[in-house]
Amino acid sequence: MTQVEAPSNYLRLFKEFLRQSSINGLHPFLYPTPIRYAKALWLTLMAAIVVWTHVVIVNLTLEYLDQPTEIHMAPDLVHVANSPFPAVGVCTANKISQRLLRSYAVKLYHHQEKSKSNDESTLQRVALDVDDMAERLLVLAQFYLNPLDTPQLDEAQLQRLHWLLSSYHNDTGYSVRDILRQLSPDCGELIIRGIVYGSPVNTSQMFVKRPTSSNVCCIFNYRRPSYSQIAHIRAEDNAEMGAQPKVVFESNSILNSVQFVLQDTPEDDQTNTFMTNNAFQLTIFPQEDYATVQSTTLGEILVDHNTIVEIPIQPTFFSSSEGVRTVSPEARRCYFPEEGRKLINQSYYSIDECLLLCRSKSMMDHCGCVSPPMIGSSTDLKYCSLPDLPCLTKWKSIWYGYDEFAYLQEGESQAAQGQCTHCLPTCNGVSFRITSNVAPMRLNYNGTGYRTGLLKGLTNERPLAVIKFFFKLRFAQATKSELVSTWVVLLIFPCRSLWGHPLAYVRL
Secondary structure: OOOOHHHHHHHHHHHHHHHHOOOOOOHHHHHHOOOHHHHHHHHHHHHHHHHHHHHHHHHHHHOOOOOOOOOEEEEEEEEEEHHOOEEEEEEOOOOOHHHHHHHHHHHHHHHHHHHHHHOOOOOOOOOHHHHHHHHHHHHHHHHHHOOOOOOOOOHHHHHHHHHHHHHHOOOOOOHHHHHHHOOOOOOOHHHHEEEEEOOOOOEEEEEEEEEEEOOOOEEEEEEEEEOOHHHHHHHHHHHHHOOOOOOOOOOOOHOEEEEEEEOOOOOOOOOOOOOOOOEEEEEEOOOOOOOOOOOOOOOEEOOOOOOOEEEOOOOOOOOEEEHHHOOOOOOOOOEOOHHHHHHHOOOOOOOOHEEEEEHHHHHHHHHEEEEEHOOOOOOOEOOOOHHHHHHHHHHHHHHHHOOOOOOOOHHHHHHHHHHHHOOOOOOOEEEEEOOOOEEEOOOOOOOOOOOOHHEEOOOOOOOEEEEEEEEEEOEEEEEEEEEEEHHHHHHHHHHHHHHHHOOOOOOO
8 A cells, every 4th residue: 555545544444434324423524515614614513522522521420420310209198197296395494493402402491401410421411501502403404415604613522512412312312314304393383374176185194294404394295215214213204205185186277286384383483503594495396206306407496484385396208219318318318227226236216316315425525424315216325413413514615615634635616516427317107397477465454364265364463374285288299209310311412412412501
């Protein structure tokens, strides 16, 4: 083959490629055209299309690396009768009853004096009189997770009070959790009347008294087992919860809803160690969760004295198909039930349950124990006692970002709450959205009290409030997450764009 024949052979092969190629847009290069520079313009356009197609491929690849799957959420409507009614926690600002505190202080003071008379070397004097004993017992409220708490007693005083409580409870160990519950106002005094879907109810049978991280609250429609340290109290709590009637949906009318009358404690029964706001605190959460909202936007609702508060509840159902299960939890940002239970090694999983255990683990790492009101799980953890209170106070300042432990490395305290990033919501379940409508309550000035309605016969000698719960709408939105695209989209569609229809790129 001569040097002259070689270029002609290559040209013939190139023309044959253009003739046989299935790539759209190459055939016009084979035919003559009367328009000057037509082929050059067409070549420029083809080059621009090829470059644009590769830009699309690169962007799609980067998007795939950032989010390798695409999940479609299909909306639907479901009747709210399919939604469980949430649990409702009612808490008073008066966390410790002055009357109950003084009664307990009298018993401890008499035990102190009796022990001193028997053997002065075993038990040092804790308080000079009953009032002093009551004042010192208020330190128990620092086991609640209030980040602004400051130490009230030094370590020596805490140790002496610890010895006294241990001696009073026969050296078997005292439960701060149960003492705080014993000193808080009873549910029958706090919630005095109620109507559930038009039927009057005995409120003392509808509410259970349980410690939370910030207070001891009376909880309606609760389905979480008791975790008291004392076996007989635990059995009594579970029996009380089992005897509660279950709330079944009947209507979403505000006139036929769940209503309760709240009555605050008398002024002479209040302690002066907490917030100046005397409003009732409501917490709405799933029935099986620990009674402290940690993850959702529900938070707490403050109910001022002499107000009527209507609380519409709107559930949202969500579920995920089996196809979503093939995606890692980090990518789909949720856990299926068995994945969550395996993660925390518990029989029940929710994001709040995970956060509860994560927070408890953080306490264990720093102090070797967990604040008694925080133990709402069957996990075998050590309860903190009074000598551990200084460490817990420092832990609270770290967790809420105020100060730092002296023995922590610099910067570690800034990431305290970031330790729980592994806690994710569930892929299937129900979430709640709530709002509140507040109206002033008409005060009654005659001595006989209100004449009609749920308040009939009640007076304003003690502050009152009315709360009403109902489903906002008859139907709720239900969404199902389904996997609609994976790496196959990345493989097929760019190739089709490049070789088939350059301008027909479609993203599912």
